Amino acid sequence: MELDRPFRGSEVMARGEVSRGRLRGHGFVTLGHDVYLAAGVPVDQVTMARAAMLRLPDGAITGLAAAVLWGAGTAVADVDASLPDAPGTTEVIVPGTGTRSRGDLDVRRAELPDDEVVTWRDGPDRRILRLTSPARTVLEVARRLPTVEAVVVGDALARRTGVTAADIVSLADRHAHERGIARVRAVAALMDPRSDTPRRTRVRLGVLLAQLPAPTVDALVTHTATGQTVGALDLGWSETSSGVLVDRHPAQARLCAEELIAHGWEVASLGREGEQPVAEVVADVVTFLARVDRRRWRDLPDLRGRYPRRPTRPKVWA
Structure with a gap:
């Protein structure tokens, strides 16, 4: 078991790899209920996304954390630098009810159609990692960020994944009854994947x-x-x-x-x-x-x- 990635404390204790006393010592940090990480390992958005999947396996990572996982990390870093007061939480969409936001985890409850979620096996332990599709990621980013910042992320996602403005508009039509869709359409109209850096x-x-x-x-x-x-x-x-x-x-x-x-x-x-x-x-x-x-x-x-x-x-x- 690699302890430099988020893991469940109950699982490693059951296998006898780590004792309860050692888990509670200075060698590990807590990322949530029963979720730990070796001390000294940088805690970035990808790490928090992996921890969120351990805590909410039925959810899907979305927003800026999903954009990082889709390869738009440079654009997300530029947005974070331009919005110093923005909350650095990891956004997760969870179907059903009964789950609340806690600390660094921003939980939103909504139904996710299968074509709006992408799943793959992540890392050497092959754990399931679920995140929203590129189009749904742009939609969520556009609803939460100022238009310019959302276009910066949208351009990067379009360049990395091939998602188009038409894909986003089509998804916006599906969610037309929800809040913030007018902003999503505005972001889609301004996107251009040929802008190859956030500054451009x-x-x-x-x-x-x-x-x-x-x-x-x-x-x-x-x-x-x-x-x-x-x-x-x-x-x-x-x-x-x-x-x-x-x-x-x-x-x-x-x-x-x-x-x-x-x-x-x-x-x-x-x-x-x-x-x-x-x-x-x-x-x-x-x-x-x-x-x-x-x-x-x-x-x-x-x-x-x-x-x-x-x-x-x-x-x-x-």
Whole structure:
């Protein structure tokens, strides 16, 4: 029996592996009634999810803990950092009645159809681990978190699991009578799996909240005549031949932008390799697009075919 994972004290005592006195000593910590863990082992959301399954075997892990288990741990960590006052509880949905939330376990009672639960054998002891499907996980996250934070998690889940906005909307239709479904639909409408980091999701949402034209995420620019790829942008606006690179090293940004500039595109490299606050990045995008718009109109000829000023050469704005 591996004691660095949550285990039932009654089971290990029955097998004679650990005595009651040793369990009550400093070598183990309690994670709930009859659930223990070896002292010194980090207690993260995955550990708490495993402990919750020992305490509530008929339930299913959901919310941020399920998102971590689905591979969206980086997005969940980003959300936790942005919401320091958020409760760090593990959410579990349990069918029936009679189970209450206790301490670090947030229990919600609801019926779970079979297609909204995924089950697998976890770890060397092959214990059952139950968690909500990716679509149901996004639904639960969207109902509990602010919209921007929910989209950050939703983008990561869509990228990791392939869940789509249509899947989430379909599930929302099934739960239309429940609270918070309007927020779920809003999150589904804003999701884009091509935003490959939480910061890029936040920048994209900031651009939309600034009422700028909706960008193409992870835009590939192709040569009109040959169809060959000229370059790629994190956010692109084809109608003005402009785009943004986010959090790139200056040398890498210039390398990415050289071909685009040669084909008449305006490119901005923003973010200072992740050090610039998202609000400042969005403000710089606003400034960049306003500059592009002014240059575009200035470079167009008048009705007589004359330019009010000499056409300007594209460049990298960093």
